[in-house]
Amino acid sequence: MSWGENDDADDDADARFIELDGLEKVFDVRRRAGLLRREKHQVRAVDGISFRVPRGEMVGYIGPNGAGKSTTIKMLTGILTPSGGRLRVAGIDPSRERTRLARRIGVVFGQRTTLWWDLPLIDSYRLMHRMYRVPDARFRANLDRCVELLDLAELLDVPVRQLSLGQRMRGDIAAALLHDPEVLYLDEPTIGLDVISKAKVREFLRDLNAERGTTVLLTTHDLTDIEQLCRRVMVIDHGRLLYDGAPAGLHEVGRSERTLVVDLERELAPIGLPGTRVVRVEGPRQWLAFPAAESAAPLVARIAADFPLVDLSVREPDIETVIAAMYAGRSTV
């Protein structure tokens, strides 16, 4: 809380805008064991996670399916109470003051829409206006801005059920921002989107974070989202934090590899270049793995110079591979 002119207190509050301290969530799961007997056992979905996110930061929060990402987000929004540990968002205990917090945060669940299915997009926005009690002028300004930047002008009068997935996602992101939230949680915002829609969404988020200073916590399966948007990424698996740092470091820790897919004019012997290994050969197409932390440019130049190259593409490792490499790296170090 601010004490008038005490800037130190404000700075401190901003430094731990989102604060988790040994956060835990344990679910009781009943499983059928035999005809009538049921076994009760516990699943530790979130198993002691601590981190701080300062105000205005854009952070990636990644992990394989079932790692505990959504459970964490649900606790951060207050729709799930922690089983243990401490949690504060903007100084508020989310599960105790869910409604008060809701006015200060925005949430986008990639696979679930908050929009009104049968009605034109604009109707959902009018509802947000009333629900969050946004002053009229502010609402207009925010809506105009979202409509412009997310390219929604043509869609406002279209019923949500007729929107494409990418259009709907942009609509959902706008809906989450009309009340000027200080924090935006995005749960898989680019899932199922095509390349162009993904680029649009990313560009918008980058601007939002830069111009408005909105704190963003992003879960995703797409490492490209993280690399293009976040300077910090947290990796979680089995409810624990595995990594917290720069996206580039992710590859160093895990020694994960990117793959260069090379199409040659004709079938050739595997391309043996130092620092790479050929993982697969299929006719004139070859797959070369190289360390993800290194640039692909020299490698591409070398291949283009020495081999009859037709086409090539670079494939980023997926999150599961990075995490698997991370475990492997740990056990060998």
Added chain:
Amino acid sequence: MGVSGVSGVSGALRLYAAVAAGGFRRYATYRVATLAGAFTNTVFGFIVAYTYIALWDERPRLGGYDLSQAVTYVWISQALLMTCVLMGGGFEDELIERIRTGAIAVDLYRPADLQLWWLASDLGRAVFHLLGRGIVPLVCGALVFDLTLPASPLVWAAFLVAVTLGVVVSFAIRFLVALSAFWLLDGAGAAQVSWLAGSFFSGLLLPLNVFPGALGEVARALPWCSLLQIPADVLLGRLAGWELTGAYAFQACWALALLGAGRLVQTVATRRVVVQGG
């Protein structure tokens, strides 16, 4: 919290008014379906009306209704079939689906009350159904049969009050049915029981006044009586003065009791979601 007093209340009113308007509009978008529905109501109205005529021919003044009143009762029941959702269905199917898929989490995180939200939306829907599915069958019935409809606008107004209370009772029942999905996971069973109870105990099959003895007493004391029997008797002019006040009180008591029960179950269910993750 934070917003206090008058501005808080008016803010909430504006929100739920917007939700109700949305509830109206979302049904209004399906015009062809509405037309087809009104046609079906009318056809059923004719079938049931001729059945009643046959029955009242055998047993005149059954339940205290003369033939014209009995046929009028049929057309009122067709007009209120969708408005008061006599046979279930409607928002609860959607709510059950949201509970089943976990989308309910999105609803819970909003700064709005779940029960009031759905009530507002259902009231909006009811207004639409009264206009879109109620008027056509009643007018068709009045053109073909000699109906006993009141001339006084006061009786019509009294009827609308009874219908409004009936819609709230109907909502409160269906809200409880929907919330059962938190425990049953599949709401189909509860929805079927509610459909069966609704179509019999609302008086859709036959007016509840027709049933003699204990069965009739019980049927007339259950909440479903508020959905059709009471509004119909108001329009037929059988309830006036203190009897009318008593009927309203009966409806209001059930509405409050069931809404209260719904609120209680909602609290328990929310706690369950919040602690167990659904």
